[in-house]
Amino acid sequence: MGERYLVREAKTREELDAIMDVIWSANYTPYEPFMQLFFPVLGYTAACRELAIAESKERFWQCHQTDPSSHWFYALDTTTNKPVGSAQWVISTSNPFAAGTSKLTAPWWPEGEYRSFCESILNQVYRPRSNWMTRPHCALNWMAVDPAHRSRGIGSLLMDVGVSRADKLDLECWLEASAMGRPLYEKFGFHSLLKIAFDIERPCASDEWRRCAHELTPDPCFAMWRPKKSAAAGELRLPWALGTEG
Template identity: 65%
Template sequence: MEPEPKTYRVNEAKTRQEMDEIMDVIWAANHLPYEPFVQLFFPVLGYHPADREAAIAESKERFWKNHQADPSSHWYYVRDSETDLTVGCAQWELHLQNPFAEGPPNLRAPWWPDGEYREFCELILNQVYTPRTQKMTKPHVALNWMAVHPSYRRLGIGTSLMRAGIATANAHDVEAWMEASAMGRPLYEKHGFTSVVEIQFRTEKDGASDIWRRCEHEMKPASVHAMWRPRKGIHDSA
């Protein structure tokens, strides 16, 4: 592995201010280049700057509340020690028991108003999550979010964030899981993750409305790979 950058340090978020700075990184990273997946989580319900600001504020409140309510949630961030700016982040979940003992969750998207946009978002989210609920019915860590500010890419920040999660997995001697975009997949493979299934989204709908077709055009993500890392990163060669 490449050495950790000397001018950056990894911290675990504990405060609302830290989480707000993390959300600023996620917004910046997913709009340069634009990633359709981001609109599923962070809809801008309007066309004016104030609408975007309202969406950012809502996402910050939502993610902070979700983090506080979820004991498995661990948010790490990288700070530039020279500028004191947060420049990268990752959310790793630590599950010491089967999180799906009561069956797979039915994921909801209440940040969208009722209607077909929300229905479309929930369809995608549940398709993303299905392989995880089928294969990770055991203790594990899971990567949910990874983002690096566009101005700080290719500086080893993603590697630092990966090390934080892998260190947790190794310390508890558990497997690791994630759903990876094409852009992130090479980094994850360097850290011992392998693709177990490609998730190709099915959004066909009989008698689809104009709104549904617009969702497919603007919000349907490219396929992602469900990726797995064995305990200690040791793959069975037999």
């Protein structure tokens, strides 16, 4: 496995575009509602899907270019010279929420109930980070493995590159895990702290909102935390006992 798959950090637009192809493939087998929140296909034809893929590639490249904490890694299949797995690790060497946090928006959706629903879900996932990710840390934002290459250790390779960097920098780690991904993360020392279920209720909800709730509500996820390497040998102190600058 180690000889067939090599982990590299993406440096070019071409590499990140190939990473996005992996993410699209991975999240439709099986179908993951969270995918549609980030990458809506606004229509029913192949052309609509291609437009959505192109938009997502441009958006993620621009975000990556403007965020020095963003690090995208991919597993390269040396037999085909194509990426077959990817992960984004965000490395924050200071409190990223020192200036506070603002409401997340989803401008990739047209104005309307779908955008409002998407923003509601995203804020339920990411805004709580401002309460617990206040110390320097590494956060896993994305993890995807091409369906044809699963169960070959690719997820472990992508986890190892992130936690190894965290250990070198003596940083704790955070992520939000699906039920499917949770066992992998536990193997790398992550602890499940709480389960996040989504509030999709709205007084006098429109038919469109109810449709969003039916089609796009993700399964509950788990907030997971990995302590600093330097803390592993001593008594484990959970994150809420560490203050803001530990």
